[in-house]
Amino acid sequence: EAGVVQSPRYKIIEKKQPVAFWCNPISGHNTLYWYRQNLGQGPELLIRYENEEAVDDSQLPKDRFSAERLKGVDSTLKIQPAELGDSAVYLCATTDPLDYEQYFGPGTRLTVT
Amino acid sequence: AQSVAQPEDQVNVAEGNPLTVKCTYSVSGNPYLFWYVQYPNRGLQFLLKYITGDNLVKGSYGFEAEFNKSQTSFHLKKPSALVSDSALYFCAVRDPAAGNKLTFGGGTRVLVKP
Numbered sequence: 449e450a451g452v453v454q455s456p457r458y459k460i461i462e463k464k465q466p467v468a469f470w471c472n473p474i475s476g477h478n479t480l481y482w483y484r485q486n487l488g489q490g491p492e493l494l495i496r497y498e499n500e501e502a503v504d505d506s507q508l509p510k511d512r513f514s515a516e517r518l519k520g521v522d523s524t525l526k527i528q529p530a531e532l533g534d535s536a537v538y539l540c541a542t543t544d545p546l547d548y549e550q551y552f553g554p555g556t557r558l559t560v561t
Numbered sequence: 562a563q564s565v566a567q568p569e570d571q572v573n574v575a576e577g578n579p580l581t582v583k584c585t586y587s588v589s590g591n592p593y594l595f596w597y598v599q600y601p602n603r604g605l606q607f608l609l610k611y612i613t614g615d616n617l618v619k620g621s622y623g624f625e626a627e628f629n630k631s632q633t634s635f636h637l638k639k640p641s642a643l644v645s646d647s648a649l650y651f652c653a654v655r656d657p658a659a660g661n662k663l664t665f666g667g668g669t670r671v672l673v674k675p
Contacts, residue, residue: 452604479660490565490651490665491605504660539604541663548661552597552604 450474452553454540460559466528469556471540473521479543480517481550482525486536494538497523530560563588563654567666575674580642582669584635584652593655594635595663596626600648608650611635622646642673 453472461467473480478499483491494513496504499520508515512531517523527534537555544551564587574580586592593612597605609620616628626637635652652666 454604457602481662488668490653490668491663492665493662496660496662498660504662541605543661548655548657549607549610550655550661550663551607554602554604557602 452540452542452551454538454553454556456556457554458557458559460561461530463532463560464529466526467530467558468524468526469538469540469558471523471525471553473523473540473542474544474551476545477542477551478520478545480523481541481543482515482523483539483541484536485539485555491539494525527558530558532560534558535560563656563664565652565654565664565666567650567652567669569669570667571670571672573672573674574642576644577641580637580639580646580671580673582637582650582652582671584637584666585633586635586652586654587633588654588656590658592628592630592633592635593657594626594628595653595655596620596624596635596637597651597653597665598648599651599668605651608637642671644673644675647671647673 480497482494485491495508497517515525539555540553541550566585595610596608611618611628619625653663
């Protein structure tokens, strides 16, 4: 079975440009998380979805970040405009409804220049 | 609020020697504790978890962890380290009251030298 799929794996953009990340969860996993991992630190939650509903976006910088999960499957995280401090790895994770295990995708490494 | 502390930024160990990566936690209810490993340019991989039951939890790749309630610790251990164990290790606590959100420690880099 395929794991959590994320694309692109790497992205380099100039500041003030927009960028989007895509996540395809494991089939049947209704809960989806976006985390941001700064260099040398642990991941921090940005937003959590239950199906298509964003139920916890308290840590999402809403002035420039947005996310959507249409139809409760794939999800997109967008930054517009990007700032230098947004350089990080953006991780998507989904949860097995049987044991609440979180499975992580490989992440998208964003570099803002 | 839940929190996790990993007091060591890096642990160096010779191949074949025992490996210990420390983790302490703070939770308001029952602890749901996890260890993940991250290799370069890879996502987080699940190693093991403690939910309930035996204090010694066995996981993937020969790793185990000991839950100690009185010391609020959940140290990761491996009896004989391999060079391939060199990676970044994260301890995490899950909060069922917050949609099972994971709160991670800052990570510990393990370097196993031949």
